[in-house]
Amino acid sequence: MVDPNSTYYSGQLSTLQKALSIVMEKAMMEKRQCVFICIGSDRSVGDSLGPLTGTFLRSIDPTLNIYGTLEEPVHSFNLKSVYKKIKKTFFNPLIICIDASLAEKDVVGSVILNKGPIQPGSALKKTLLPIGDYHILGVVNYLDPLPSAQFLNDTRLLTVYSLSKIITKIISEKELF
Template sequence: MNLKDKFSKEERRVNIEEPAMSETLSLHLNDWLPHSREVVIACIGTDRSTGDSFGPLVGSMLEDQHLKTFHVYGTLEHPLHALNLKERIELIYQVHTDPFLVAIDACLGKASSVGYVVLGQGSISPGSALKKDLPPVGDVHISGMVNVCGFMEHVVLQNTRLHTVMQMAAKVAASIKIADIERHKKRVEIPPFSTIKRNTFKKKRA
């Protein structure tokens, strides 16, 4: 659970009430993802708190989608939370070569921002809303604004409506699925360089 009370010009904000919210977020996300690196989705949070379950909900929804171009860590069954975050992020960098991390986490902010999903460049600071000292995570991040900050954040998280969190998680998961489909299409449409070179060489010999 991170904290955000200011927004930068580089960030992209979409509201879960927008009809094309998932499509819009997927376009922004694919604009920022590198084509030549492995992409890892790190879904941060815990199922022990309604407000902080946004990340693991997204992870569980994505786990059922059989994504072709993304690797997903952090689900309701195996959450990526304060107690294991550091070691599991280290594991990700051991398993994947030069991964590009997309960090997904719930966020507290202003009342006017609740219901928005924010896509931003750079890392987030998980646990900052609860004054926890955790390592920053992500090359880009997706923050779901689930509730307001400023007073008794633990209580606020426990009293966040599950419907809001579920709705937000479903739309973010849908946007990532759309982005995955588009990335896979491009990989199929554009053959590897070695294949192009081999076919060109064959034509010359013929």
Template sequence: MNPIEVHYKNSFAAIKIGHYLAEHIRSNTAIICIGTDKCIVDSLGPLVGTMLTKENIEIDIYGTLDKPVHAINMNEYIKTIKSKNYDNVIAIDACLSSKKSQGIVEVREGPITPGKGIGKILPEIGDLSIIGIVDSNDKDFYNLVQDTRLSFIYEMSEVITEGIVTAVNMNDMIGREEACIL
């Protein structure tokens, strides 16, 4: 399936994300939300993880504001996830790109390479990726940290969360329809 790119302010963003993910989310799916709450620009993943845990969906969620998945503990989480033999792992992370791409959410097949935008070498993770472009990669780190608003990251996290919940609900609806037919 071709990747999708949608601006988080697009009124259909959550529906587009949900529609793409619906065919990939199964009962044995995990979501790993990468980032840290110590830096606003990198808090997209943990915010999504926290929001998803409040939705009480029946998917294993790794990475929240209280228990973030970041460079220091990522290898431990990857071992745990691999040991559970999930059908699908969806990885979520913030990303840096060009200024004109800021606010774009990209959903695609394939893993995320966390830390790549800031020169870190970390292992790839995920069968599917959800990337939120949070700022420009042409800024130095100090300006990047100072210029990123929490409200922007929070709103993008809400849209991604709504998209995932939409996908889960679509699958639940299809499952109930199939049960009625049988």
């Protein structure tokens, strides 16, 4: 039995899809619209996971409620105003945030689904608005004693691109390319 309140990793792609599907179906039964906030910036390779995923999702299904694309990213400077806009536009939406993450070396390349809000910017010691009912993290690089910003900048584009395709497939249940 798949429990949408548990944490799942990318080694369990079908389980991630099933868990997210249960979450989204429950939201539809409760008449809640799903809104995806794809957090990050295209100015740093490691931080571009969210906007790249938002762009992929929008290209596959323009009817999805997507905030955060390469063209219009959601980042630390506009997160609060985007959140306010979503709250004005949708009644009790189910907010699913997508963001890049740094973690231990052995989980780089993993996709993590968690229930509860995300704390964006925490790897860079930023204090931003905790946001979302669920969040999907793509682990783009590992933590190191060096400043985290350095590791976001030293992230391989292939890692971000691959994780973005996986997350897009989990959400849309469609192959990207």
